[in-house]
Amino acid sequence: MGVAGPVTDEQLTMLHTSLSSSRHLLQLINDVLDISKIQAGKLGLYIEEDVNLNDEIKAVIDMAEPLLQKQNAMLEQPIRFIQDIDHDLPLTACDRRRIRQVLLNLLSNAIKFTEQGSITLSAKKKEKEFIFAVMDTGPGIPQEMQARIFEPFVQATDDIKHTQGTGLGLPISRSLVEAHGGELWVESKMGEGTTFFFTLPFRPPIPQ
Ligand SMILES: Nc1ncnc2c1ncn2[C@@H]1O[C@H](COP(=O)(O)OP(=O)(O)OP(=O)(O)O)[C@@H](O)[C@H]1O
Ligand SMILES: [Mg+2]
Incomplete structure (x- = not known):
């Protein structure tokens, strides 16, 4: 059962793929941002x-x-x-x-x-x-x-x-x-x- 109603197994697989692609993309964006901040000398620690x-x-x-x-x-x-x-x-x-x-x-x-x-x-x-x-x-x-x-x-x-x-x-x-x-x-x-x-x-x- 999905948030907006039932989903088929095939749709579930597609949703998992989509989620994992989004996570991968986010990781990539964060890494590129981190390295840019480091190279600009702007990486601050919290x-x-x-x-x-x-x-x-x-x-x-x-x-x-x-x-x-x-x-x-x-x-x-x-x-x-x-x-x-x-x-x-x-x-x-x-x-x-x-x-x-x-x-x-x-x-x-x-x-x-x-x-x-x-x-x-x-x-x-x-x-x-x-x-x-x-x-x-x-x-x-x-x-x-x-x-x-x-x-x-x-x-x-x-x-x-x-x-x-x-x-x-x-x-x-x-x-x-x-x-x-x-x-x-x-x-x-x-x-x-x-x-x-x-x-x-x-x-x-x-x-x-
Ligand atoms: N534990 C390890 N054993 C063998 N090779 C390694 C190991 N850790 C790193 N390397 C080598 O060093 C390279 C650079 O590692 P780094 O973590 O910077 O990049 P990556 O893992 O390839 O990609 P990313 O971390 O950006 O997803 C790897 O591609 C690999 O060739
Ligand atoms: Mg790595």
């Missing part, structure tokens, strides 16, 4: 005090879960998703929407490129910063591309299956992390996998 990173991580995992399910449906052996997350990360000041965006970008890349093995998300507090890592057992990124993938619109492979994206996720993510005072980098070995790391400075609550 910093909130006392952000609970464990809640943000959980929200991102919930968003990534359907992507993983979709990928697994096409594989003989499902990808294992491993969480290695400190459970009481202290509250910190950050732009939580942007941190979520970075994590989701990295996780969706790992899901998109990995066809066997596992994906591990880790989040730890170390001295004055948080360290996040998204590790996969995918194809790896050639050494000569490891710096270039942080340039807008650059993709490491030209095979049709993996060029669906736009090549904006990583440059946007790196700029968002750097705007917070952190760093984002990659370590990868062909045939073994890829790990993206990023740091986020710990900004404790301001004493009242």
Whole structure:
């Protein structure tokens, strides 16, 4: 039953396709807007005090879960998703929407490129910063591309299956992390996998 009355199965499929196209388009528009703002030096952060990173991580995992399910449906052996997350990360000041965006970008890349093995998300507090890592057992990124993938619109492979994206996720993510005072980098070995790391400075609550 639709909002305006009953719909047939065929119409339902069409509505799903239409919804997913709209979401895709919106994502594209948002990415292009983000990269334009970054290039114009106009990307501002919306910093909130006392952000609970464990809640943000959980929200991102919930968003990534359907992507993983979709990928697994096409594989003989499902990808294992491993969480290695400190459970009481202290509250910190950050732009939580942007941190979520970075994590989701990295996780969706790992899901998109990995066809066997596992994906591990880790989040730890170390001295004055948080360290996040998204590790996969995918194809790896050639050494000569490891710096270039942080340039807008650059993709490491030209095979049709993996060029669906736009090549904006990583440059946007790196700029968002750097705007917070952190760093984002990659370590990868062909045939073994890829790990993206990023740091986020710990900004404790301001004493009242
Ligand atoms: N986990 C990974 N394993 C292998 N290659 C990767 C991985 N993450 C990124 N890459 C390579 O880096 C390129 C750039 O990544 P980026 O996230 O910027 O763009 P995209 O995923 O292709 O498109 P978009 O994020 O705009 O939808 C990818 O196209 C891919 O070639
Ligand atoms: Mg991407």
